[in-house]
Amino acid sequence: MQAAKPILYSYFRSSCSWRVRIALVLKGINYETVPIDLIKDGGQQFSEEFRALNPMMQVPTLKIDGLILGQSLAIIEYLEETRPTPRLLPQDPKKRASVRMISDLIAGGIQPLQNLSVLKQVGEQNQLPWAQKVISSGFKALEQILQSTAGKYCVGDEVSMADLCLVPQVANAERYKVDLSPYPTINRINKTLLALEAFQVTHPCRQPDTPAELRA
Amino acid sequence: MMESSKPILYSYFRSSCSWRVRIALVLKGINYETVPIDLIKDGGQQFSEEFRALNPMMQVPTLKIDGLILGQSLAIIEYLEETRPTPRLLPQDPKKRASVRMISDLIAGGIQPLQNLSVLKQVGEQNQLPWAQKVISSGFKALEQILQSTAGKYCVGDEVSMADLCLVPQVANAERYKVDLSPYPTINRINKTLLALEAFQVTHPCRQPDTPAELRA
Numbered sequence: 001m002q003a004a005k006p007i008l009y010s011y012f013r014s015s016c017s018w019r020v021r022i023a024l025v026l027k028g029i030n031y032e033t034v035p036i037d038l039i040k041d042g043g044q045q046f047s048e049e050f051r052a053l054n055p056m057m058q059v060p061t062l063k064i065d066g067l068i069l070g071q072s073l074a075i076i077e078y079l080e081e082t083r084p085t086p087r088l089l090p091q092d093p094k095k096r097a098s099v100r101m102i103s104d105l106i107a108g109g110i111q112p113l114q115n116l117s118v119l120k121q122v123g124e125q126n127q128l129p130w131a132q133k134v135i136s137s138g139f140k141a142l143e144q145i146l147q148s149t150a151g152k153y154c155v156g157d158e159v160s161m162a163d164l165c166l167v168p169q170v171a172n173a174e175r176y177k178v179d180l181s182p183y184p185t186i187n188r189i190n191k192t193l194l195a196l197e198a199f200q201v202t203h204p205c206r207q208p209d210t211p212a213e214l215r216a
Numbered sequence: 217m218m219e220s221s222k223p224i225l226y227s228y229f230r231s232s233c234s235w236r237v238r239i240a241l242v243l244k245g246i247n248y249e250t251v252p253i254d255l256i257k258d259g260g261q262q263f264s265e266e267f268r269a270l271n272p273m274m275q276v277p278t279l280k281i282d283g284l285i286l287g288q289s290l291a292i293i294e295y296l297e298e299t300r301p302t303p304r305l306l307p308q309d310p311k312k313r314a315s316v317r318m319i320s321d322l323i324a325g326g327i328q329p330l331q332n333l334s335v336l337k338q339v340g341e342q343n344q345l346p347w348a349q350k351v352i353s354s355g356f357k358a359l360e361q362i363l364q365s366t367a368g369k370y371c372v373g374d375e376v377s378m379a380d381l382c383l384v385p386q387v388a389n390a391e392r393y394k395v396d397l398s399p400y401p402t403i404n405r406i407n408k409t410l411l412a413l414e415a416f417q418v419t420h421p422c423r424q425p426d427t428p429a430e431l432r433a
Contacts, residue, residue, distance in 0.1 A: 055357075055358045055361030055362055056322060056326070056358040056362070057358065065311070067311055067314065069314055069318060070318055070322075071317065071318045071321035071322060071325070071326075073317065073321055073325075074314050074317035074318040074320075074321050075314075077313070077314070077317055078310060078311075078313070078314040078317075081310040081313065082310050093295060093298040093299050094282070094284055094295075096294070096295070096298065097284065097286055097291050097292075097294070097295040100288065100290065100291035100294055100295075101286060101287055101288045101291040103291075104288035104290055104291050104324075104325070105273060105287075105288060107321075107325055108288070108290075108321070108324055108325035108329055109273070109275075109288075109329060112325055112326060112329050112330060113329060113330065113335060118330060121347070121350075122339075130338070133338075140272075141272045141273040141274070144272030145272055145273070
């Protein structure tokens with residue numbers, strides 16, 4: 001174990017960064033935040049300095065145990081394997097598969113299609129309908145899947161990596177004015193999770209880099 | 217408990233995500249049945265009521281195994297790894313496992329979804345080629361850099377891993393969209409090395425039950 005605290009490169013409003021923040025807090029890992037502003041200066045993720053750290057030029061990036069890791073789910077799985085309690089994945093392989101399937105649906109199937117760099121490419125007037133279409137389409141599938149997997153949370157009654165993906169994606173949905181009434185299960189689980197401390201302290205409105213006008 | 221029937225893989229010959237899972241099944245010596253889902257014919261067979269009832273994500277690959285119906289290629293592969301652990305597709309060391317997952321996610325989350333069929337449909341026919349090329353080049357540029365620290369014979373060290381299962385099909389997509397691979401010598405080298413392995417050959421899009429005659433090897 002390195003003596004220094006882990007460092008999380010994060011943007012307050014990045015849903016991918018929020019997933020990792022929740023994992024770190026749930027596992028009781030004290031970490032330092034280095035904010036990376038994705039908009040200012042043409043996007044600080046493109047600086048030579050950050051690019052040398054993470055060639056993917058994305059947040060979240062986590063410096064931990066002498067390692068520099070990108071990709072939120074790879075980071076969370078690493079935290080799970082090295083700090084196993086409390087668990088973020090169930091013990092049963094079939095339930096673990098459901099957790100990963102839901103996480104991948106969100107982290108691979110929805111978020112990348114509506115992230116900043118894709119929205120830049122579709123052009124300003126197309127951005128809102130594009131984001132809404134992508135999120136609605138993904139949430140429609142997710143709502144169906146949750147009928148078989150969900151208990152109190154996405155998979156059964158324990159908070160898992162899937163829940164860490166759900167809440168930030170719902171925040172994105174709200175930001176793009178997606179009507180959530182067709183997705184009552186997503187809505188219910190989101191509300192239940194937002195009541196938990198780990199989801200509150202890591203919220204975009206309470207980050208070191210949250211702009212004053214958006215601060216809680 | 218193991219089901220007595222063979223696992224069923226819903227697959228499209230040219231789907232890079234399906235190819236990843238085919239390789240995993242073959243590497244692990246799992247006999248499976250293929251049910252082809254044509255993503256183009258009939259407006260896309262993945263949108264049929266029947267398939268949608270099976271997998272609400274309406275995507276391939278979908279795997280029916282052990283009484284389970286699973287979507288998302290990496291979730292499928294991790295399930296196979298946990299239930300049929302040999303030969304391994306993820307190293308033992310957590311730091312190396314993290315590298316494998318990071319590379320897999322870069323491809324499966326960061327490149328492929330941005331150039332899949334449904335997104336290309338939305339960008340419009342004249343924009344499709346430049347869009348796909350841009351997305352793949354951008355991702356491969358980052359991947360080439362990352363491989364400088366992780367690669368040995370393969371993406372992570374000298375053992376075939378889930379990252380390699382993602383790499384080869386993505387390179388095939390790159391070639392299909394005429395992306396120049398010369399800026400990515402490490403990706404190129406690893407791809408060639410992997411394509412020489414039997415599991416990558418028998419699962420190749422040109423050798424599938426649903427490969428059209430004109431594309432068959």
